[in-house]
Amino acid sequence: MFGIRPRQKITQADWKGYMAQRAQQAKNPAIQQFFATPLPDPETPIADVPMVALDMETTGLDERRHGIVSIGVVPFTLSRIKLAERRYWVVKPPRPLDEASIAYHHITHSEIAQSPDLDVILDELLAQLAGRLVVVHFRNIERPFLNAAIKARRGEGVLFPMIDTMSLEARMHRQTLWARFRRWLGRPPVSIRMHASRERYGLPPYQGHHALVDALATAELLQAQIATHYRPETPLKDIWC
Amino acid sequence: MDVELLEIRQHMGRFPPFDGLSDDLLDAIAEQVEVSYFKTGSSILALNEMLNDLCYIRSGAVEVYRSQGELYNRLGEGDIFGHFSLLRNHKVRFPAQAIEDTLIYFIPKAVFLRLCEEDEHFADFVELERPRLESAAEQQKKSNDMMVTRIRKLLTRYPVMVETSTSVQHAAQQMSEAQASALLVIKEGSDNPRYSFKDSEGQTWQMCGILTDSDFRTRVVAEGLSPQTAVGEVVSSRLITIQSDASVYEAMLTMLRSNVHHLPVLYRQRPVGVVHLSDIIRYETHSGLYLVSNIFHQSSAQGLARLAPDVSAAFVRMVQEGANSQMVGSALSTIGRSFTRRLLEMAEAELGPPPVPYCFMVNGSMARNEQSIVTDQDNALILSDEFIPEQHDDYFHALAKIVSDGLDACGYTYCKGDVMATNTQWRQPLSVWKGYFQDWMANPTPERLLHSSIFFDLDSCYGEDLYVETLQDLIADTAPKSPLFLAAMARNALNRTPPLGFFRTFVMEQDGKHNNSINLKRRGTAPMVDLVRIHALACGSKAQNSFQRLNDISKTQLLATGMSEKLSYAFEFLCMSRIRHQMIDLQEDRLPDNNIEPENVADSERHTLKDAFQVLSNAQKFLKFRYPMPAQRQGR
Secondary structure: OOOOOOOOOOOOOOHHHHHHHHHHHOOOHHHHHHHHOOOOOOOOEHHHOOEEEEEEEEOOOOOOOOOEEEEEEEEEOOOOEEHHHOEEEEOEOOOOOOHHHHHHHOOOHHHHHOOOEHHHHHHHHHHHHOOOEEEEOOHHHHHHHHHHHHHHHHOOOOOOOEEEHHHHHHHHHOOOHHHHHHHHOOOOOOOOOHHHHHHHOOOOOOOOOOHHHHHHHHHHHHHHHHHHHOOOOOEHHHOOO | OOHHHHHHHHHHOOOOOHHHOOHHHHHHHHHHOEEEEEOOOOEEEOOOOEOOEEEEEEEOOEEEEOOOOOEEEEEOOOOEEOHHHHHOOOEOOOOEEEOOOEEEEEEEHHHHHHHHHHOHHHHHHHOOHHHHHHHHHHHHOOOOOOOOOEHHHHOOOOOOEEEOOOEHHHHHHHHHHHOOOEEEEEEEOOOOHHHEEEOOOOOEEEEEEEEEHHHHHHHHHOOOOOOOOEHHHHOOOOOOOEEOOOEHHHHHHHHHHHOOOEEEEEEOOEEEEEEEHHHHHHHOOHHHHHHHHHHHHOOOHHHHHOOHHHHHHHHHHHHHOOOOHHHHHHHHHHHHHHHHHHHHHHHHHHHOOOOOOEEEEEEHHHHHOOOOOOOEOOEEEEEOOOOOHHHHHHHHHHHHHHHHHHHHHOOOEOOOOOOOOOOHHHEEEHHHHHHHHHHHHHOOOHHHHHHHHHHHOEEEEEEOHHHHHHHHHHHHHHHHHOHHHHHHHHHHHOOOOOOOOOOOOOOOOOOOOOOOOEEHHHHHHHHHHHHHHHHHHHOOOOOOOHHHHHHHHHOOOOOOOOHHHHHHHHHHHHHHHHHHHHHHHHHOOOOOOOEEOHHHOOHHHHHHHHHHHHHHHHHHHHHHHHOOOOHHHOOO
């Protein structure tokens, strides 16, 4: 959809087993700590799941060629998004910024020049994510980028279950009989990008492409999706991936 | 401040009471906000739940209910709720529900309390509705009240009065002592009911005339009269007076027209003072005064019609100068009355003197001194009981037609309900008019009163004031004793309800013509006028102006303490909103109307408007309860 290359698909495996196994094997203390913090059971009602919305701005779309420039996280639950607990970092990507990406995320050379490497904030970031279900809009950016960036710095990657608001949106608008019928008629598919998705739930437009604002927007979108298509009792396993 | 929260901060900064906050406080809020999404129909605050946050609507719409489940308010983007509960015991007393998909920003209690403590404006805003309304109405009030000052305000003392038998010397001594430049000459008894009055002992007196400084020169000294001459022999029999609630303009005009420098001021028939031209000069304002005197210099209806743009200009200027609704209403009524009087003078000049005395009565907004720039004419003729239709009616019909056509040419359109002196039904002798009013009050039905209630705002414009005063007395004596009449009036008053179903911004009119607007007259000022009139009738007030009526009402136990002030603030605000929107229409070369478009309403005004409508709505509920249909007549 964004012209990205097809990549290895991470399927919904036995996340509980995977996390336990990684906790055993991890050598880096921060990573070990991350995997050792238990995630909610897959059967937990979504209303009881502690979550954290995550968004990052990158210099491009390929984790092998591009780097992370900013990360925003906002802890939340189904009932409250806690802005006071938000975290936001600008980090220096290992490769130079390309001008086109500046126009996109508005983070400038000088801002980045003064920023630390991801490695400096990684322990903090992992601590924020530990024990919480990470929520993103389009996991195929965040997951491989994080995994690659951490692997480059600590010698081992980090994978974990996520709730992807874009894929939840796709379930409603891309995989239904109605969606297939539309496609058959040659109609353009319903947009499942952030702005269009939020609009469908009456959420206000936010200025996009700021990692923290996008994280907030993602958290709000998930609340709206659950309120509209699911129930507070819906088990986590129906939603994560 | 982190730039990342600008999104939240900027949004809140656009809406009251946050729009008045310092950047620091705004930052503090944005830092601490918690967010939650509510699907249409879901509960946001449940009754008796503990409340720990102030709720701010980022998007969507919310309904707030009373504990009994009845709708209290409808809120939209930028509105807040929960503050009442937060300020009290932190338990939700007004549950809230999303009526659209809604995003709420929750502001934690600690931040809320800090805002209340550090920002006075914020504290005022979140406390009761009343202070907000009060301060808004107060802000609209400015010192410039010359345009509409009532003449009684210029009076500093009672007039010096002497009997006709007093010697001119003694009278002159009394004047000197009192440092007065004029005295009133009175005698016992009453030949002329128009100038008769009772003193505090119940003795009836009649005012014979006025004697001024210059009269002493021209009538006494120049004539070589003895100092012992009785004042009754030198006093002019020509007496020109003015009512105490006439405006300064009217007094000015009366002086200009009659070429006198002193005017006895009467409260009904009783003299309460004398104004001198210099008193008025001190209060004059150029523009309006110029306009009114110009009216009286016109010699034709066409000439009068040419002044219509000047009326609009004077109106715009007045609003810009900060006049309040009473000033504007009174000034426009004075202008309207001046047109009417001038037309009557022209009619009399054309038709000859009237065959029997008459009074040209005005009704509706002109009688209340609450005219706006958009107005039609409501008037009637009260004729002397000597009136014989076959002999006299041609004259009065012609007179009425000249006035009515003339007013229409000047921009006062014909009354749609035909409440005009041209209508035979409303051109009747005093005794018939008394019968009308007695009948309306004795045998009321809401349907009958719907068309005649306009007559319960009545004032004299020209001619025999006494006729209208007689009717005013009749109403004030009868109405308080007529529960069925009051109930029928009350029922009509509830026909028009304020647009309280605010949906995000406003509930729109359904008439198809103004789909995106609210008729501020129909939904605001008119129901308010109706409501005030009923309470005024119930307490026997003879006042016609709504503010004066409220004043009279506040002296009784009829309404809860403070209620009439609250109504007064709300009324003032509604009137001013309407006036301001008409001014904008005029400035932008549109035909002014009573509709306001929500996009032209500032956020701060929007909230105060809602408060004002809420006050009106509550008062209407009370009306229903206060004037119930008496049981024995209900089955009719």
